[in-house]
Amino acid sequence: MNKQKVNYGEAILEGFNFLLENNPEVFVIGQGLWSPWYVGNTMTNLEKKYGKNRIIDTPVSESAVTGAAVGASLCGMRPIVVHPRIDFMLYAMDAVVNEAAKWSYMFGGQSHPSLTIRGIINRGGEQGAQHSQALHSWFSHIPGLRVVMPYSVLDARDLFIASVLNDDPVIFIDDRWLYDETDLIEKPKKLVLSEQGPKIISSGNDITIVGAGFATKIAQECNLKLRKNNISAEIIDMRILSPIDPSLIIDSVEKTQNLVVIDGGWKSCGFASEIITSVLEKIDPKKLNNKPLRFCLENTPAPTSNKLEEDYYLNSYSIVKKIKSLFN
């Protein structure tokens, strides 16, 4: 097998190249697309290869740009909208929530917004409250949106391709804190997005730890540390947050009788609560060895000061400490 070492950012770039080479109906629209500064190494030279008519850098108009992508998708195109910072994408909520998510339903399944909206989480480095948000739980609340959050390098490419080739509106969230992750991967594979779901990325018997995106990376770090302490964790990467399929997690918790969810978003009404509830609806809490645990952001905006950021964002050290206490 011809495997190639790439990082997460390069994997997304490979996804773009695959889509643009093979699908004339794909075009890309958003801010900062002609500048290397906005989107890291994920879109390098695309406008030179495919032309500025297909890679469209735009005025500062998130709302109209996203709405226009919805419109183009209703007329035979497969647009990819890029929001280099998901915080700015909030200007586009009418197009996302009122229009794209509901379009198929409102018109009796006769018209489908086949667009992918890529929102990049870009936080830390004293960027503060408006350059920091992880809003996957928000989008997952809305029926009609598919929400994809890749952790692995392979998924960054192949789930991206699957998202764009899917005929429904997809919110694809990648995290700049993952861009330097590397892996050996084969050539792009066409996956059917609706058939994708959570994956066990490390098997274990003592505790189930669920994450998505960057939170899965923290889960993996916890896994290594726990194994040194003879605690065998089963790590599940969610990959697809909506529509949610909790069956794999339920099976895993049946086995481990312990559940931990790590979520890079806020605690209240979040993805962690959804996972825990979905499990407790199926498994008698009395059968669990411990109450389920969730590690999320506190319900405050992100701070600016570096000293405060250290405590604000999740880290494996404090999570491992808490988990170890369950096994003493």
Place this chain on the structure above:
Amino acid sequence: MRDFHRQFDLEKLKNSEFFNSPVDVNRCDANCLLSDLKDMTYIRKVENKLALEKKKGNIKGPVHLGVGQEAIPVGIAKNISNKDYVFGAHRSHSHILSLATDLRKFFSEILGRSEGLSKGMGGSMHLIDKKCGFYGSVPIVAGTIPIALGAALAAKIQENKSIAVSYFGDGASEEGVFHESLNLSNILNCPILFVCENNLFSSHMFISERQPLSSIARFALANDINFKIIDGNNICEVNNAANELINWIRKSSKPAFIEAVTYRWYGHVDWREDIDVGVNRSEKDLKNWKKRDPIQRLINGLKSKDLFDEERYIELSNNLDSEISIAWDTAVQDPYPNAKESNNFVFK
């Protein structure tokens, strides 16, 4: 900007006491005007039927009626084909009817039945008929403006010669996305016609209570977009403006803008004339605006040139009445959507 307003007679256009003279039919083809008269009468009758059925309680959902505004879509429709992409908003019955949609399916949709244009999932405010070139209407004010722009962008990328038409009201110009869309349409060279039906009201609020100036085309000017301000109740003016601008859009692949000043006879929603979302309307204004009726003014114009055949019009009118009542009586028999099946519409 005030000079701009004087130049286009906007104060007069807004004033209900002007622009009530017969349409000057010399400016358009006579056969074409007779067909326009038929189309406008048809739309008027269908919407009056909806007002009546709403009053009787036979329609459960809201209906936003556009009686009085018929000349605008009729004038636009004949300059486009079903290969173009038309998008509407909450008051869009006339837009889809002008494209010759199936009347029974239209009624069925308004009744929330599964044989409807949107399979009974949309009702009056969410209409679609892609076969006719109508790609969707939704009630979020200005919601479809960027979507129509995207359709135009798709046409440009595909080089398929289609254009997009975006219908909206004056209220939509108060939404930020309207301004983003005008700017984007020009900078991306999108073949789109923006049609502002300026009926002077947004829900219960008169335009002077909402905007410092009453013209919406001033925003086209600000974005360097070709525009025309017209009397929207004069079918000849609509025909000529639509023809000229649509030809120009197809040739240049650039956006253009029509502001058609008009008035709706019913209140913002449903069948009452006297009350607009809880606020009483001026009886005098309504009376004056009825003198600006686009249908009667066309009839008066045709009469002045001996082009109007009273008997034939009565016959046409009766035929339309029976066509409408047959379609309605069929639609009320249609089944409701099935809850389980409708859940399948969430995703493809």
